[in-house]
Structure formats: C-alpha cells, structure tokens
Amino acid sequence: SQQGEEDPQALSIQEGENATMNCSYKTSINNLQWYRQNSGRGLVHLILIRSNEREKHSGRLRVTLDTSKKSGSLLITASRAADTASYFCASGTYKYIFGTGTRLKVLA
Amino acid sequence: SAVISQKPSRDICQRGTSLTIQCQVDSQVTMMFWYRQQPGQSLTLIATANQGSEATYESGFVIDKFPISRPNLTFSTLTVSNMSPEDSSIYLCSVYSGARTDTQYFGPGTRLTVL
Numbered sequence: 001s002q003q004g005e006e007d008p009q010a011l012s013i014q015e016g017e018n019a020t021m022n023c024s025y026k027t028s029i030n031n032l033q034w035y036r037q038n039s040g041r042g043l044v045h046l047i048l049i050r051s052n053e054r055e056k057h058s059g060r061l062r063v064t065l066d067t068s069k070k071s072g073s074l075l076i077t078a079s080r081a082a083d084t085a086s087y088f089c090a091s092g093t094y095k096y097i098f099g100t101g102t103r104l105k106v107l108a
Numbered sequence: 109s110a111v112i113s114q115k116p117s118r119d120i121c122q123r124g125t126s127l128t129i130q131c132q133v134d135s136q137v138t139m140m141f142w143y144r145q146q147p148g149q150s151l152t153l154i155a156t157a158n159q160g161s162e163a164t165y166e167s168g169f170v171i172d173k174f175p176i177s178r179p180n181l182t183f184s185t186l187t188v189s190n191m192s193p194e195d196s197s198i199y200l201c202s203v204y205s206g207a208r209t210d211t212q213y214f215g216p217g218t219r220l221t222v223l
Contacts, residue, residue, distance in 0.1 A: 003150055031210055042216040043151075043200070045109075050210070088150060094139055094204045096212050098151040 004091055006099035014107050019076045021102040023089035024069075032065050032072045033090040037101075043088070046074075081108045110135055110203050112215035120221045121191055128187045129218045131201035136181035139204035141212070142174070146197045157184040157201075191222045 004025040013019055023032065031050045035043040049056045049065045049072065056063050062075040076083055084106050090096035111134040121127050131140065140157040154174055156164040163176035178184045188195050198217040205211045 003152070033211065035214075043214040045211055045213065048209075048211055090151075090212070094210075095141065095153065095156060097153065098143075101150045 004089060004097060004099040006087075006089060006102050008102060009100065010103045010105070012105045012107065013079055015079060015081055017079055017106075019079050019083070019104055019106070021074045021087055021089075021104070022071065023073065023091075023099045024071045025089070025091035025097070025099070026070065027091070027097070028093075029067070029091045030093045031091075032063070033096060034061075034063060034074050035088045035090060035098075037086045037088065039085075046087075076104075079104075079106045081106050109205065109209075109211070110137060110213050112201060112203060112213060114199075114201060114215040114218050116218060117216065118219040118221075120223060122223055123192055125191055126187055126189045127191065127220060128185050129199055129201075129220075131184045131186070131215055133182045133203055137203040138181070138206070140178060140184045141202045141204070142176060142184070142186045143200045143202060143214075144197045145200065145217070151200065154186070154199075157186075188220065191220075193222045196220060196222045 006023050033048050034046040047058050049063045060077045065072040086101050088101045089099040113132045115130045142154040143151040145151045153166045154169045157176050157178040159178045175187045200217045202212045202214045
C-alpha cells in the first residue's frame with residue numbers, strides 16, 4: 001500500500017482536552033504535512049514540518065518529526081468542538097502520500 | 109496560496125458511462141496531481157498530470173481507466189471511464205506550491221456516485 005499509517009483511527013475527547021495523533025511513513029521525505037477535512041469536504045492545510053526540523057508550533061498546533069523513526073505527531077491543545085474533523089498526515093517531496101487518517105470528535 | 113476550482117462539484121452517473129472532471133488553477137503551476145478518496149477512506153494518489161506529456165500513474169491506476177489531460181499550466185482534466193459502482197469516490201486535484209512554501213493545495217473535490 002502506498003499509504004502511511006496514522007493512529008488512533010478515531011479519537012473522542014472533551015472540549016478543552018488535548019488531542020494527539022501519530023503518523024508513520026515509509027519513504028524518505030522533504031517534509032511532513034498535516035491537513036484537516038470536515039465531513040468529506042476539501043482539505044485544509046494546517047502545518048508543515050521540514051525534515052531538518054524536530055518540532056514546530058502554530059497557535060494551538062504542535063507538530064513533531066523524527067526522521068530516524070519515520071514518524072511524526074500532531075498535538076491540538078485546548079480542543080474545541082469546531083476541531084471535530086478528520087486529520088491526515090502527508091509525507092513526501094513534491095508528491096505526497098497520505099496517511100490513513102484520524103477521525104477526531106470533540107464533545108462540547 | 110493557489111485558488112483551485114473543480115467542475116462538476118458532484119454527479120450521479122450510470123454504470124458503463126464516463127465522466128470528465130475539470131480542474132482550474134488561478135495561477136501557473138508546474139505540478140498538478142489527481143487523488144481519489146473512497147468513502148470513509150484516506151486519499152490515494154492516482155497520477156501526476158504533466159504539462160505537454162503523458163501523465164505519470166501510480167501503481168494500480170492505468171491510463172485507459174483514468175485518462176488525464178494537461179494542456180497548459182493552469183488546467184487539467186481527469187476522466188473516469190467505463191464507470192462501475194466501485195468508482196464512487198471523491199476525486200480531488202491538487203497543485204504543488206513550489207520549493208519555497210513546499211505545500212500541496214487542494215481543490216474542493218468532485219463527489220461521484222455511480223449507480
């Protein structure tokens with residue numbers, strides 16, 4: 001399969017809690033991207049972390065990358081009901097392979 | 109970021125027919141891609157649309173089933189040929205932003221249902 005793996009497949013948390021999603025990929029990469037998709041609609045680009053970076057922050061998002069383990073993570077802090085969506089990692093150079101995705105549900 | 113539009117946004121088609129999906133970008137881009145997202149699944153790369161030459165297909169996808177055109181740097185089409193219910197998916201085009209921002213941006217997708 002060309003896809004990377006994400007876990008968990010589904011995550012249900014209370015508003016205000018943190019959500020962590022993990023991603024593993026198979027090939028060498030320039031960067032790891034994270035996207036959000038609401039209810040089968042278009043993908044929204046969230047954040048990118050380059051292969052020479054280990055950690056990056058943007059607002060309530062924190063991403064990490066460990067190229068030696070071919071893995072990364074996305075942390076959403078202080079989650080809100082509006083964060084309910086599917087989250088995908090995408091790895092590659094100019095051509096990206098997507099992970100299997102995590103369905104996040106944030107309960108108000 | 110590039111603004112990407114797709115037509116149609118959705119369609120319901122009969123088995124055995126073909127549908128052509130259009131992707132228009134508001135600026136010239138070198139690299140365009142087509143993805144498929146089956147119900148409840150992640151995205152799978154179908155092919156890279158190359159301007160002026162044949163598309164490059166990923167394993168499991170063939171030109172006869174998914175012919176692609178890329179007549180210029182702002183436009184591409186994907187045809188889903190001889191459709192079956194298994195082709196029911198969302199089809200998305202995307203563009204690579206270039207080395208500076210190193211990001212792929214997506215169109216809104218075309219939701220295809222095959223009866």
